Amino acid sequence: MAEASLLPPGLVIGAPRSGSGKTTVTLGLLRALKRRDHVVQPFKCGPDYIDPAFHAAAAGRASYNIDSWTMRWRLASELLVRASERTDIVIAEGLMGLFDGVMQPGCWGNGASADLAAAVGWPVVLVLDVSGQSQTAAAVARGFQNFRSGVNIAGVILNRVGSPRHVRFVTEALSDTGLTVVGALPREANLVLPERHLGLVQAEETSELESRLDTLADFVETHIDIDRLVQLAEPGSLKFAADANIRPPGQRIALARDAAFSFVYPHLLRAWRAAGAEIILFSPLVDEAPDPAADIAWLPGGYPELYAGRLAAAQQFKSALRKFAESKPVHGECGGYMTLGAGIVDADGHRHEMLGLLGLETSYASRKLNLGYRKAELLETCALGRAGDTLTGHEFHYARIISTPDAPLFKLQDSDGNVLSEGGSRRGLTTGSFFHLIDREPQARNSSSSC
The missing domain is CATH 3.40.50.300 (P-loop containing nucleotide triphosphate hydrolases)
Incomplete structure (x- = not known):
């Protein structure tokens, strides 16, 4: 009420x-x-x-x-x-x-x-x-x-x-x-x-x-x-009506957090903790592995392209996250998505090998601005929600996509309702996209519940 x-x-x-x-x-x-x-x-x-x-x-x-x-x-x-x-x-x-x-x-x-x-x-x-x-x-x-x-x-x-x-x-x-x-x-x-x-x-x-x-x-x-x-x-x-009901993606969340991965909205962390979730930080830049006892590993956005060489050389981080992904979900937003991909080409044209959990290849050698509000309908059930759920958020990056060979994660629309071609990626238990999550639409569109 x-x-x-x-x-x-x-x-x-x-x-x-x-x-x-x-x-x-x-x-x-x-x-x-x-x-x-x-x-x-x-x-x-x-x-x-x-x-x-x-x-x-x-x-x-x-x-x-x-x-x-x-x-x-x-x-x-x-x-x-x-x-x-x-x-x-x-x-x-x-x-x-x-x-x-x-x-x-x-x-x-x-x-x-x-x-x-x-x-x-x-x-x-x-x-x-x-x-x-x-x-x-x-x-x-x-x-x-x-x-x-x-x-x-x-x-x-x-x-x-x-x-x-x-x-x-x-x-x-x-x-x-x-x-x-x-x-x-x-x-x-x-x-x-x-x-x-x-x-x-x-x-x-x-x-x-x-x-x-x-x-x-x-x-x-x-x-x-x-x-x-x-x-x-x-x-x-x-x-206002209390309890916004934002579900955490897991009970124990291993969250990448350092200068390369820092773009996660405070209201999400607040809501996850309020729902009883534990957030366990780790730093890929110092070659830390996610806690193996976590339920999900989450790589937020940031500036991995500026640290691509260090990330490519972080063997403990890479091997541990690959092992984690064999049995537990891993999700990446924007910079995290690029890190889960096969490789990042930096502004000087040098390619750096990333985790390869997804086939995404991105480049900053020739930048392309992508920005705007987004609605994202999940095509399959995953850590973000059930198939058919609609999430709301935005996109803001300069990466140019070279290839995305995996199945799409979302049906993605812009603020005018136009369907966009880049709907993220999913492979096994690993998912990712350039979409930054902010909230979700009510479960039943035609119910009395409103945005």
């Missing part, structure tokens, strides 16, 4: 587009609030592995993804309520532009960050990159006001300002919109976090991470009125 619940005061950090500075503001704000002894809960709108890891480092609390296209409301609302318990304030970082999403709606929205703001009532603070403009920024901000019912634009942070005169021009123009300017961040190239082809370098790889986060917090505290920003936060409210 659904029940009403109040959420702590919160803000959604939005912007007109990617690259406006949302992540810089969010990370600096999370660390600044933590340093002021606020218990702050971060969230990330949409599918993303990198930002939540930085959120967790900055705030000292796990950050969870909330996605309106792939997540049942039951799951999203439970995450929002449970993760926000005993916190002072919530900061949710948006994805892309505030209203950007796909054309066809999913579970309770089209994937836009605005879906979360509308669903719970947290106000939005816009981060506006005003480089190359001044008064025009007010027209941009005005366009966001009243664009969507239930989305309240409460304030503005100006980013990449050039001078006090620049700030004055923009601020005076914005005063006519009724929006509060709570900060103006000057251009500062030294604060940019390192990037690679999927976005930011992972938090655990970033040198001097703590000092970088403190520098961001100093920057934000110097140029943003933190007290005023906190005042703009408002309590949220929602109706």
Whole structure:
């Protein structure tokens, strides 16, 4: 049964587009609030592995993804309520532009960050990159006001300002919109976090991470009125039904975890543990074997192409996982899928032999971007579910597929309902795909249960 619940005061950090500075503001704000002894809960709108890891480092609390296209409301609302318990304030970082999403709606929205703001009532603070403009920024901000019912634009942070005169021009123009300017961040190239082809370098790889986060917090505290920003936060409210019922793939899960394999959603780990599963970590990069007493070995996504030589040389890991797969299920997502395949060709054109549990061959010598929401219908019963179950998630990688000789794992569709040719692979007890699991559709489509 659904029940009403109040959420702590919160803000959604939005912007007109990617690259406006949302992540810089969010990370600096999370660390600044933590340093002021606020218990702050971060969230990330949409599918993303990198930002939540930085959120967790900055705030000292796990950050969870909330996605309106792939997540049942039951799951999203439970995450929002449970993760926000005993916190002072919530900061949710948006994805892309505030209203950007796909054309066809999913579970309770089209994937836009605005879906979360509308669903719970947290106000939005816009981060506006005003480089190359001044008064025009007010027209941009005005366009966001009243664009969507239930989305309240409460304030503005100006980013990449050039001078006090620049700030004055923009601020005076914005005063006519009724929006509060709570900060103006000057251009500062030294604060940019390192990037690679999927976005930011992972938090655990970033040198001097703590000092970088403190520098961001100093920057934000110097140029943003933190007290005023906190005042703009408002309590949220929602109706939720407890128990999202995400089944773990096994009672004891051997999970690969290191710099090559780190892309697993925190809400899945939380749900698996809540269901009583034990998660046993192992590192392929240091040639560790999965626990032979585990029920399943799971290789998540990451960057195996950057460590292909080390993985190819990890003989103990490879022989132990091959032995494990003779009697127990093994599953790989994206980077894990490529590692279960026959070989990876790196960006320099060198082929590295992988496990060979699947016939997949992939290459980065000539990259191809593949991304988007996905619905995946299981063709055979396996560790992920029963034949006919529909899973929801996304795909985001640059690998080019050379060959996939095995039977497909899924019937895969994009967000428009188009059937895609790449449906993963299955061979014996080994399965894998480029599909990243987020949630599953209700068992009975025509029942009273809804997404």
